[in-house]
Amino acid sequence: xxxxxxxxxxxxxxxxxxxxxxxxxxxxxxxxxxxxxxxxxxxxxxxxxxxxxxxxxxxxxxxxxxxxxxxxxxxxxxxxxxxxxxxxxxxxxxxxxxxxxxxxxxxxxxxxxxxxxxxxxxxxxxxxxxxxxxxxxxxxxxxxxxxxxxxxxxxxxxxxxxxxxxxxxxxxxxxxxxxxxxxxxxxxxxxxxxxxxxxxxxxxxxxxxxxxxxxxxxxxxxxxxxxxxxxxxxxxxxxxxxxxxxxxxxxxxxxxxxxxxxxxxxxxxxxxxxxxxxxxxxxxxxxxxxxxxxxxxxxxxxxxxxxxxxxxxxxxxxxxxxxxxxxxxxxxxxxxxxxxxxxxxxxxxxxxxxxx
Amino acid sequence: xxxxxxxxxxxxxxxxxxxxxxxxxxxxxxxxxxxxxxxxxxxxxxxxxxxxxxxxxxxxxxxxxxxxxxxxxxxxxxxxxxxxxxxxxxxxxxxxxxxxxxxxxxxxxxxxxxxxxxxxxxxxxxxxxxxxxxxxxxxxxxxxxxxxxxxxxxxxxxxxxxxxxxxxxxxxxxxxxxxxxxxxxxxxxxxxxxxxxxxxxxxxxxxxxxxxxxxxxxxxxxxxxxxxxxxxxxxxxxxxxxxxxxxxxxxxxxxxxxxxxxxxxxxxxxxxxxxxxxxxxxxxxxxxxxxxxxxxxxxxxxxxxxxxxxxxxxxxxxxxxxxxxxxxxxxxxxxxxxxxxxxxxxxxxxxxxxxx
Numbered sequence: 001x002x003x004x005x006x007x008x009x010x011x012x013x014x015x016x017x018x019x020x021x022x023x024x025x026x027x028x029x030x031x032x033x034x035x036x037x038x039x040x041x042x043x044x045x046x047x048x049x050x051x052x053x054x055x056x057x058x059x060x061x062x063x064x065x066x067x068x069x070x071x072x073x074x075x076x077x078x079x080x081x082x083x084x085x086x087x088x089x090x091x092x093x094x095x096x097x098x099x100x101x102x103x104x105x106x107x108x109x110x111x112x113x114x115x116x117x118x119x120x121x122x123x124x125x126x127x128x129x130x131x132x133x134x135x136x137x138x139x140x141x142x143x144x145x146x147x148x149x150x151x152x153x154x155x156x157x158x159x160x161x162x163x164x165x166x167x168x169x170x171x172x173x174x175x176x177x178x179x180x181x182x183x184x185x186x187x188x189x190x191x192x193x194x195x196x197x198x199x200x201x202x203x204x205x206x207x208x209x210x211x212x213x214x215x216x217x218x219x220x221x222x223x224x225x226x227x228x229x230x231x232x233x234x235x236x237x238x239x240x241x242x243x244x245x246x247x248x249x250x251x252x253x254x255x256x257x258x259x260x261x262x263x264x265x266x267x268x269x270x271x272x273x274x275x276x277x278x279x280x281x282x283x284x285x286x287x288x289x290x291x292x293x294x295x296x297x298x299x300x301x302x303x304x305x306x307x308x309x310x311x312x313x314x315x316x317x318x319x320x321x322x323x324x325x326x327x328x329x330x331x332x333x334x335x336x337x338x339x340x341x342x343x344x345x346x347x348x349x350x351x352x353x354x355x356x
Numbered sequence: 357x358x359x360x361x362x363x364x365x366x367x368x369x370x371x372x373x374x375x376x377x378x379x380x381x382x383x384x385x386x387x388x389x390x391x392x393x394x395x396x397x398x399x400x401x402x403x404x405x406x407x408x409x410x411x412x413x414x415x416x417x418x419x420x421x422x423x424x425x426x427x428x429x430x431x432x433x434x435x436x437x438x439x440x441x442x443x444x445x446x447x448x449x450x451x452x453x454x455x456x457x458x459x460x461x462x463x464x465x466x467x468x469x470x471x472x473x474x475x476x477x478x479x480x481x482x483x484x485x486x487x488x489x490x491x492x493x494x495x496x497x498x499x500x501x502x503x504x505x506x507x508x509x510x511x512x513x514x515x516x517x518x519x520x521x522x523x524x525x526x527x528x529x530x531x532x533x534x535x536x537x538x539x540x541x542x543x544x545x546x547x548x549x550x551x552x553x554x555x556x557x558x559x560x561x562x563x564x565x566x567x568x569x570x571x572x573x574x575x576x577x578x579x580x581x582x583x584x585x586x587x588x589x590x591x592x593x594x595x596x597x598x599x600x601x602x603x604x605x606x607x608x609x610x611x612x613x614x615x616x617x618x619x620x621x622x623x624x625x626x627x628x629x630x631x632x633x634x635x636x637x638x639x640x641x642x643x644x645x646x647x648x649x650x651x652x653x654x655x656x657x658x659x660x661x662x663x664x665x666x667x668x669x670x671x672x673x674x675x676x677x678x679x680x681x682x683x684x685x686x687x688x689x690x691x692x693x694x695x696x697x698x699x700x701x702x703x704x705x706x707x708x709x710x711x712x
Contacts, residue, residue, distance in 0.1 A: 054492065105469070122490065123482075128479075136411035139453075
């Protein structure tokens, strides 16, 4: 078996449970976990085939360190148990084994320490990239992944290549740049998703489900305001000589925000799954509510830092982190209306393994 | 499902890969892993029922942080694959999923980082005490555990109780003390092993195997020279006022060294497993070879420190560790012949799940 960590770069969420940790800065993601609970229940009710399994296997891909992964798993479990119970006393509820997956460098120690005490499932950690094989053939009943599949397996090569037309000089992402750079990212995403679907097609049981919460952007817009603003922070710091222009040129965030149409094409090209649900969550569900500009900016900076601090540290060093994110927070607050009007949407997706 | 960490105390091996880590100080255990390879192969050949499994599940209980767990798993895999191949081309080799289990506080991050790159199995980490349930019903084909089952789930309560006849004043273990203290340890071991066997009986597939390397001592001797010497180090430090006598009185090492006869009785009382092998490895196999007294003493101190540093730190604080183990090393060197003549033996055990 190929060790998938060979083919995929790793940039885990910030570990531990300190003030900058992902565990303490993933409230926004939790909002979506709550918002999709009803959709999940409905999908389980309508789409899940309940056979008399000895063990029912659930896998959360890109689980990070918690606690959101535990809420997602609880929601799935609740829905599955409800379905078993609805069938009457004759259908015995199986035991549950839950696989928590993330990169090998993810902080599994923190994840394991924070496992719910009274869980009604057997908990297991699975290290490795979900763009490769992780599980035995036909062994998982329900896959779940929340806010993880916008992370590419790597920065597209051309984007780093000075001689390429896709060289991304002075910028850190394809955002707002519908050209060669965007195309390079798009191609990388299609390739990664094909790897993802090919692996899952092997691992999912007959008529099993994949449930996804994805961050997306509608076309023709490919504007990710958060990254535009972060890019301007890097340029400002380069202008002041704190970092070099070359390090900014060679830094790119490996994430891609898909459109519903694009995802449809990718799933259909793979051919192993039927699309049972593909819907955009209403923006009010995932928005911050009526908070002040400064509160929103502060939350935005914390959330982004927990997610990409490791990536930035690796490239620029640890020293710049505090200044960078304080500058970022300030700029978000200044441009709060554009930031608020153009956040990515959340796609709720349910795929079902076709019968071969 | 009960979280087994509620009922069992945790004292993981020293994590990380620093100079005092278990990863760097478990050579002695490796010698036994190598020595039992042939026994393992033979047991698989004679005792393993090979059905056409979709996935073959192996679990290593008390895996620590590696690397020995990887060698053990490799040996089992090699033997199982060899058996499948011996059946001729018609028997397809299944995929393998390997469960690495240890306490929740074990350093799984280090374990996952050091997983072999070219492994031919799906690797998974399972946090929790093996004295409780860890896996779904009838889901594991081969259990393995090496140098882990001499760790009790806790220090026997009476041993800590001043009003009990088993109070272990001035001592840190039952060693050399065939009385109430020994009986309290013995009862705790019997209770723990019954929990172990009850959980495994549920989790092992029909006619599945449990393969164990256990540290034991023959009766009537219950002398564990290493702990006698460590105890004398504590007393010496208490005499000098470095630690208080009370902390020595209240410190006890939760480990028990079983005899073959005793283990037989426990397995038969449980009733779910047949004993397929129960043999003592020849001492020359597990001995250090022709090394100098000082080299043996140094290795003994490192090995013991990697195993119980956490336990001692929790009770006495970190400051005493260096002095304690340097004193221990010195005393071992002084008493090298008694230390060498009375090390515990290794029991190689194969149990097979009976048909109900």
